[in-house]
Amino acid sequence: MLSNLGNILLFGSIFITLSIIYFAYQNIKERKFLIEKNLVYLSFFQITFIITSFLLLIFAFVFSDFSLLAVYQNSHTAKPIFYKIAGVWGNHEGSLLLWVNIMVIFSFLFFLFNYKLNKIYSLYTLLVQNILILGFLVFLISNSNPFFKILPIPSEGLGLNPILQDPALAIHPPLLYLGFVGSSIYFSAAMAAILSNSNGKNFASSIKVWVLISWSFQSLGIIVGSIWAYYELGWGGFWFWDPVENASLIPWFCMTSLVHSVLVLEKRNYLYNWVLILSIITFISSVTGTFLVRSGILNSVHTFANDPARGMYILIFLSLMIFFSFVIFFKRKINDNFYLEPISKETFILSNNWFMMFYLATVFIGTIYPIFTQVLYDTKISVGPPFYNSVIAPIIIPFLIMMAIGPRISWIKQKYNDFKSLIFILILSCAINFLIFTFLKSYNLLSNLIIISSLFLILHSLKDFIINSKTKSYYNLPSFLSHTGFGILMLFIILNHNFSKEYDLNIKVGETKKIDNIEIKFKDLKIEKRENYNAIIGDFNILDLNKNFQKNLNPEIRIYNNPQTLTFESAIKTNLQQDLYLTMSNIDGSDFYNVKFQIKPFMIWIWFAALLTASGGLLRIFLKK
Amino acid sequence: MKISFPKIISISLVAFSLIVFFLALNIEKRYSTEKIVGKSVDNFEIKFLNNDEVFKKQDLTNDKYYLINIWASWCLPCRKEHPILMTLKKENKLKIIGINFKDKKLNANNFLGELGNPYDFSLSDKDGTKSILFGVYGIPESILIDKKHKIIRKFIGPLNVKDFEDILQLVNEK
Amino acid sequence: MKNKFIIIFFYIFFIEPSAAETNKLESKIFKSLRCIVCQGQSIAESNSDFAQTIKIVVRDKIDQGDNEKEIYEFLAEKYGEWIIYKPKFNYINSLLWFSPYIVLVFGGLLIFKYLKRRKQ
Incomplete structure (x- = not known):
């Protein structure tokens, strides 16, 4: 029943999408002055159909309707209701339906906001966006149908992977999707702008808010994902340069570029071609990332059920998308003509884009290079954290400096005469660095420079903000938050990187081990039966002989039954200075437990700074001049 | 459409990447240890299972092929391949070295007592570190060494009838 | 001092x-x-x-x-x-290590080109 209803809704959506494409095309061809009401109605039907189908799937998960294959494979009656709902997008089929939902919602809202302002342009946007929607709907129905039936109906589901049963991970996919699926709308808008010969300024002001929305959610999605990785995966890290993380980072670099350069286009009507290129590659890189993740051609922590047919479909779709966007883009014969003054906001924004493209290139090449060596040379290589850290870290320094100076520079041209305060802030940064250095002991040259430049960014932004607030103008608050947040983020990441301590040891119950000045005592081991798993709970006592503090930590090994899985829960004690982080795992055929104990300074500040950075984007959406 | 340099570069780069992606879809992604094949065996010193003497690389003679089999009593697939090892024992151009992997001595001897002992040399690797020299990945694994002590084949997982025939063929060449 | x-x-x-x-x-x-x-x-x-x-x-x-x-x-x-x-620095991996910097230099030159136009 449910399955049939779902299928009807999906086929209905395909039919409506086709009609929208047809009517939009007719409208454009006839160059009518009024947009026919039927397009608005059709869009409304489309969004109703697609949201209903999504709600239907949620309904099926909540009430455990195992007649649907997707529910049977990913849910279980004993699961808490919150995770039943999260299970909807915790699998390939459901997440793809969410994907289509976001495309439709964005399409609908964009059309609603713009069709009265610029007719032909919004019709083209609607047309292109609906072609994309059609592509994903066909993919959904042909080989990833969430409403696929199974017979006979099983009485119990297989359950959701326990490491996915976590509040942070439940909201992580929707956030991320709002980000990179949302970027489809300015891909379509860019195509439309070219096809309708639309004016650069209009194009910029119509996509600006969408770029901000997608940037903010992409940032939040990435942050929530790494918070989850930090306390759930039990490795004590928060960024692993895993291919899947990279796949979310690449569109983020594009969006960050776009957030800045779209301002230049809006204010000065410069960089039109470049903004078009960025709009196009944001969505292309999102789909490329999806291809890399879902086709399973990369070895990663995130495993979706791999099916070569899926990979093939996305790849063909991707190729067509790239082909047509190239053709359309190269059709545009207009060359931008503009002049840049060395010291002007335009130049600084362009240099932001320059660094972003460097980071993007590094991450992209690092992610796909192993595929290339394997196909071309039959050699398997790994590109991991040491590569990214050593290539990217040095280039952070000039980036932070530019980021500090940029926001205060005015448009068109400025005589820079603020050298005094520049040097003062630089010396102040060095002095603070010196204090940190003597207080916390040595770190290397590169870390010194990054710390100085991030301090420079923080102090410079603060100074600018104080000067600005005298004039009671808070328009710059969002960029202040984001820039300062980013400076704090870099500062604490480097400090954390340099002063983290890690101990890896094998220990038995009742034993005490002493390393450096830390005593780790394995006091006890308990077994507890909980709602849907059994827990082996370790009782550890950490004694720091230097600072004389003592903490109890209780890591767990959880044994889940459906599906049969072991998970390792870390024990974390957080305070403003540092996190104490401890995990244990059993060693087969021995009484010993492998214990990883880590002292991670300033973790809470890293999360705070990252959220501060993202909050700037959200604030900008609501703050009007 | 006008043809220009940036156009050609960008189009060919993108096309090239897409082609590589297409090819990559059909490639074997699982890990294989074939890199070790063709290399000479490293020096090693491994204790015998039932006494404290050690077996070294120098103890390998130059007139025989060797099959190094890494096994454990707790490993179920090892049970499956055991009959094949027992049959290989009869082949007199081949000597079989068994490395007992992360196992208890008693359990290992029980296993051999129950199913028969195919090994000419029974060695023990209690913490698993010696087997790293042979690039062990997951047991059972078997490594075939020729008379010059070069690794010529590596089998991951239990030996099957086809592997058995391959071994016989390789051993009886020339 | x-x-x-x-x-x-x-x-x-x-x-x-x-x-x-x-x-x-x-x-x-x-x-x-x-x-x-x-x-x-x-x-x-x-x-x-x-x-x-x-x-x-x-x-x-x-x-x-x-x-x-x-x-x-x-x-x-x-x-x-x-x-x-x-990854080791060798023939196969050379592009991996170099190309990010090629992008960096190329991007810099491009921006520089736009700055210089003014003087003409």
Whole structure:
């Protein structure tokens, strides 16, 4: 029943999408002055159909309707209701339906906001966006149908992977999707702008808010994902340069570029071609990332059920998308003509884009290079954290400096005469660095420079903000938050990187081990039966002989039954200075437990700074001049 | 459409990447240890299972092929391949070295007592570190060494009838 | 006074952390090795049996006096380059290491070109 209803809704959506494409095309061809009401109605039907189908799937998960294959494979009656709902997008089929939902919602809202302002342009946007929607709907129905039936109906589901049963991970996919699926709308808008010969300024002001929305959610999605990785995966890290993380980072670099350069286009009507290129590659890189993740051609922590047919479909779709966007883009014969003054906001924004493209290139090449060596040379290589850290870290320094100076520079041209305060802030940064250095002991040259430049960014932004607030103008608050947040983020990441301590040891119950000045005592081991798993709970006592503090930590090994899985829960004690982080795992055929104990300074500040950075984007959406 | 340099570069780069992606879809992604094949065996010193003497690389003679089999009593697939090892024992151009992997001595001897002992040399690797020299990945694994002590084949997982025939063929060449 | 300041300044910059701490070296190596039986985890992160064994081997090698590079080479010989997270600098990998910087230089030149136009 449910399955049939779902299928009807999906086929209905395909039919409506086709009609929208047809009517939009007719409208454009006839160059009518009024947009026919039927397009608005059709869009409304489309969004109703697609949201209903999504709600239907949620309904099926909540009430455990195992007649649907997707529910049977990913849910279980004993699961808490919150995770039943999260299970909807915790699998390939459901997440793809969410994907289509976001495309439709964005399409609908964009059309609603713009069709009265610029007719032909919004019709083209609607047309292109609906072609994309059609592509994903066909993919959904042909080989990833969430409403696929199974017979006979099983009485119990297989359950959701326990490491996915976590509040942070439940909201992580929707956030991320709002980000990179949302970027489809300015891909379509860019195509439309070219096809309708639309004016650069209009194009910029119509996509600006969408770029901000997608940037903010992409940032939040990435942050929530790494918070989850930090306390759930039990490795004590928060960024692993895993291919899947990279796949979310690449569109983020594009969006960050776009957030800045779209301002230049809006204010000065410069960089039109470049903004078009960025709009196009944001969505292309999102789909490329999806291809890399879902086709399973990369070895990663995130495993979706791999099916070569899926990979093939996305790849063909991707190729067509790239082909047509190239053709359309190269059709545009207009060359931008503009002049840049060395010291002007335009130049600084362009240099932001320059660094972003460097980071993007590094991450992209690092992610796909192993595929290339394997196909071309039959050699398997790994590109991991040491590569990214050593290539990217040095280039952070000039980036932070530019980021500090940029926001205060005015448009068109400025005589820079603020050298005094520049040097003062630089010396102040060095002095603070010196204090940190003597207080916390040595770190290397590169870390010194990054710390100085991030301090420079923080102090410079603060100074600018104080000067600005005298004039009671808070328009710059969002960029202040984001820039300062980013400076704090870099500062604490480097400090954390340099002063983290890690101990890896094998220990038995009742034993005490002493390393450096830390005593780790394995006091006890308990077994507890909980709602849907059994827990082996370790009782550890950490004694720091230097600072004389003592903490109890209780890591767990959880044994889940459906599906049969072991998970390792870390024990974390957080305070403003540092996190104490401890995990244990059993060693087969021995009484010993492998214990990883880590002292991670300033973790809470890293999360705070990252959220501060993202909050700037959200604030900008609501703050009007 | 006008043809220009940036156009050609960008189009060919993108096309090239897409082609590589297409090819990559059909490639074997699982890990294989074939890199070790063709290399000479490293020096090693491994204790015998039932006494404290050690077996070294120098103890390998130059007139025989060797099959190094890494096994454990707790490993179920090892049970499956055991009959094949027992049959290989009869082949007199081949000597079989068994490395007992992360196992208890008693359990290992029980296993051999129950199913028969195919090994000419029974060695023990209690913490698993010696087997790293042979690039062990997951047991059972078997490594075939020729008379010059070069690794010529590596089998991951239990030996099957086809592997058995391959071994016989390789051993009886020339 | 000024000179003293400069000396302190450079002293801070060029000091390298004492890498002699075995513990630091150990965890650095663990982090730079892939646990090949796992899904995208390093040896430091993994709880697997394989990771346990590799840890013992690495510790033994450090005790024997092998340096970082020798340990990587030893493991790469046994398991292929797949096991090392920092790709070797060789012919095949040269593009991996160079191309990000090519992009950087190229981008810089492009911006520079637009700046120079003004003077014409």
